[in-house]
Amino acid sequence: MLTAGSLRAPPRALGLAALAAACLTLGALAWLAIAPATTLPAPAGAPQLERMLRHVAVLASEPRPIATGANARARDYIVGQLRGMGLAPLVQKTTVQKSVIQYWGGRHVTLGVVHNILVRIPGNAPGSMQRPALLLAAHYDTGKTTLGAARSGAQVAALLETARVLSSSPARANDIVLLFADGESVGALGAKGFAEQHPWARQVGLALRFDSAGSSGPPVLVDAAGAGSAVLRGVSTAVPGVEGSSMVAGLARLLPDPLRIGPLAGIDAPALLFANTGKRFDAERVLDTPQRLDPAMLGQLGDTMLRLARHFGDASLGRGVHYAHSYFTLPLVGSVRHSAFLSWGLAVLSCVLLVRGYRRALAESDTTVAPLVQGFFGIALILLAARMGLWERREEVIALTQAASHEPVLVFAIMSGCLFVGALYVLRWLAGGVPVFLGAMAWITAVLVGVLLAAPEVAYLLAWPLVAALGAFTALQAAPGSMARLAIVAAGLIPALVLFMPALLDAWTELAPQGLYVPALVVAILMLCFASVLLLVPVGRVAGPALVLVFAGCAALPAPERGASPAPQERVMVEPDRLVYFKDMNSWRAYWLLPPQPLDGWSKSLFPGLAQPVIHVDVFGWHSPRQWYAIAPREDRIAFPEAFLLKNPALASTNAKQTTRQLEFTLRSKNRAPHIELWAAGTKPLRSTVNGRVLTSSEGGWSMSLYGMEDGLLRFTVDAKAEDLLAIVVEERMPGLPTHLLPPGAPPRMPGTGMTISSDVLRFY
Incomplete structure (x- = not known):
């Protein structure tokens, strides 16, 4: 042996x-x-917690998805607050396209009009306009069923008050750019629009992005892209004892809805992501309410943001990224980082x-x-x-x-x-x-x-x-x-x-x-x-x-x-409304729809005669999910999608040897729907465009999300195989319901939730 x-x-x-x-x-x-790490005392001139709580209360009064009225109201509030500080905010309105290959092989294209809010606080160093700038970024939009108090509301509030402190104190050496991004909940469209289209993105030497995965806890360094030892050392200097490790960052990417740096990682500069993770949300972030938000978390976020802004506002920043770095904390030693x-x-x-x-x-x-x-x-x-x-x-x-x-x-x-x-x-x-x-x-x-x-x-x-x-x-x-x-x-x-x-x-x-x-x-x-x-x-x-x-x-x-006793399930005081008013062009009818869930007394009166959710084959097909449904009164003030077929070569005499055909149709939303969904059935398109913009250029399943198109005319071309049938399904999705058509006695629901859908199907034979 x-x-x-x-x-x-x-x-x-x-x-x-x-x-x-x-x-x-x-x-x-x-x-x-x-x-556990010790709590740092607040820095001199720290953002006021009372003001930040007021910002959160205003912003989190309703969900604010991209292209909605609530989103515009939040944007006006942020712009008004910045102008009240004597700053000159700019609104970057731009169209952003994103394409994702889905796991079954299809391609989903997202096209949205975003409204980013940008502010630049000048530095005092000689030639500060030529020096790389510091970027502080957050987003102000939310999903459709969340008030977004801790995720987006808290970050916007902290960023507003950090801007107030920075603008009223002596200038730092570097310019500091503040980005309030739009469209985060639909694929980080706002950050993508800034990173790819705005000239300030090419002047950034360090990006600090702030987000949240829960309603409490101190900010943690969740991820670092392209950051070298100097930047990571600067974080430890600015915020001693800050938690986070590259191992946790790597594992966190496995989560179903992970926090990511996103498009800001592509601006050819180091990018860091800070987020709190205490009292995590549910999958839809329904629990993200002002009542659940821990004020201590908001105070820590404001302190951390200001410390980082002051430190890196005076640091020597440089363009370019570094090879992957490891960072972690050792007892009695502190933060360690190395390539x-x-x-x-x-x-x-x-x-x-x-x-x-x-x-x-x-x-x-x-x-x-x-x-x-x-x-x-x-x-x-x-x-x-x-x-x-x-x-x-x-x-x-x-x-x-x-x-x-x-x-x-x-x-x-x-x-x-x-x-x-x-x-x-x-x-x-x-x-x-x-x-x-x-x-x-x-x-x-x-x-x-x-x-x-x-x-x-x-x-x-x-x-x-x-x-x-x-x-x-x-x-x-x-x-x-x-x-x-x-x-x-x-x-x-x-x-x-x-x-x-x-x-x-x-x-x-x-x-x-x-x-x-x-x-x-x-x-x-x-x-x-x-x-x-x-x-x-x-x-x-x-x-x-x-x-x-x-x-x-x-x-x-x-x-x-x-x-092991299961942890009690949290519930919000006011649930989001999951009811859908569906107006269908093909059947010329309207329906009340509800996902499978237990019905209360009022909901049972809305779906009489149903003992359980069923598949509605006539409207949604055999492969549709089970749901509660009932015939609803048709509201003619809600328009159907205005879709017209312009070109369908299969209907005319064509060369027998032709193997493909190009289809054309136009689409306009008379409802000015903030969100339009389209998808193809019957074949896999070979190529597609909208208003001359190329959407897809290879064969595959095809679906598309449009945001903020308002009532603009959209002209689509789709190339398909000549012998294949093709159907384009169009759904205009609008927040809210025609409440005057509902029976009285509806329970209180989260404001701005519920959905109205107007649908049509274009068939190319």
Whole structure:
């Protein structure tokens, strides 16, 4: 059995004392790694919280989707506030196009008219107009079913009051540009319009974007694109103790609705995204109300925004982006940042140390490599068993993600960790400590290479602990005594503890409640792999009983599935109205529609004779979703889409050899609908344009969203195969309902919600 690098047993009392001291040291460092950050005092001249709360109350009185009246009212309010400060805001009105390839292969095109609000606060440095400017960005629009108090309302309020402080205090060295973007909820159209079309975007040296994923908590550095060490160091200087790591940023991209820097990452300058994540919203952000907003979060946001504006307003900024950087926080050290190239260097060093370890182990073995093979594949079997065991317990894990407290999660984690480490000790008994350790490090090295190729900024999480563990193994060869060897083993474990503990906590708290618990489990398993360093210490007689005792103590507690009580579901005081008034040109009828949900007494009177939601084949087809529906009175003041066929070559005599035809039609909304949806059925268009603008140029499924077209005339051309039938479905979508057609007694709903749809179908035979 191989023993290279393992320790000789020290005297019993001395060894136990040294082991206890090492465990206490590691535990203290792990606790420091997950300890919450301290709150900074407000900077001098900080934005006034009372004013910010008033801004939020005005803005969050109703949803403000792009191109709606509520959106225009919010824009007028922001412009009025800026002019009241003596600033000269500009409104960038521009048309923005965005194309997305959907997962089934179709292409969706979004075309919208956005209204961005821009303000430039001049700097006082000589030639400040030629110096790169600082950009502070937020958005003021919302989705259709959210008041947007914490997401957009809070950021706009903080940006307004930051502008007030900056405009009334001595100018900074750099120009500061403020961007209140429109169209964020429909694909960041406003930011895209600024980044691609506005001349100020080519003068920005650093972009700071502010957003929110919840109603409380301090701003966190959620993402950094193109930022080098100087910019990241500046963040730590401006806001000491700011939380955030590149690992959390990488994992957060897995969320269903992740916070992103978006188009601002493409302006050839570093871009940072700050957001708070406490008290997360639901999927539709219905919970994002002024009543739920934590005033402390608003105050912290204003303070952070002002600190960053003052620091980077005087910093030397430069155009251009840097290679991916890793950033994280270490206990007793603070913020650490470095280029991902360093992780590549650490990976190379780890490979060298790993090869050296295997060569030394082979040299010390007699004639067989069986223990090394057993260690390598034994670790693979343990990892496979862990994966299968967690899969079998997935219902329990899902229950833990919804638990109101963390005690059941902690019990489950301790018991699972004891089993994993126990399996390592069993494998050590079969193959030896060194083969098992080298096998674990070999698998982690393979994972590290994969992470470096996919997300290099996240690789620090494995690179530092791996090189420390392998370095400790190498140093054990020349360690002079037992105490020194124990200290080396402890030092080899410290990077894994101080990096993996906060990473595990963040991965669980940020992702698991959203249904993404697998990343946290992967982080936990990788961290447990580093426990193989303990196999180099001959403390099995102590470790074995300790693992059994801890496991038995946890098993004696209530089982996690019985002890984990689901967290209570939050509900808002006033729900959004999900009722739809659907006016259909083809059937010449109108309908009340409602998604599947329990009906109250008033809703039951609106849908008489229906026991459950059904599929309405006549209007929506066999593949439409189930919904509540009822015939509604037709309101003639709501116009049908004004669509005219201009060209359909299939109706005229054509050359028999012609394989394609070009169809033309015009569309105008007499309702001045803020949102129009179109999609093609029956064939896959080959090419399409609107008013000469190319929408698609290759064959594929076709759908389109139009925003802010008002009553302008839109002329479409669609190229399709000559023998295929084609239908273009048009839906004009307007917020609100014809309430005079509803029966009396409707319950109160969120203002500005409910939807009216006017539909038509153009058929090309």
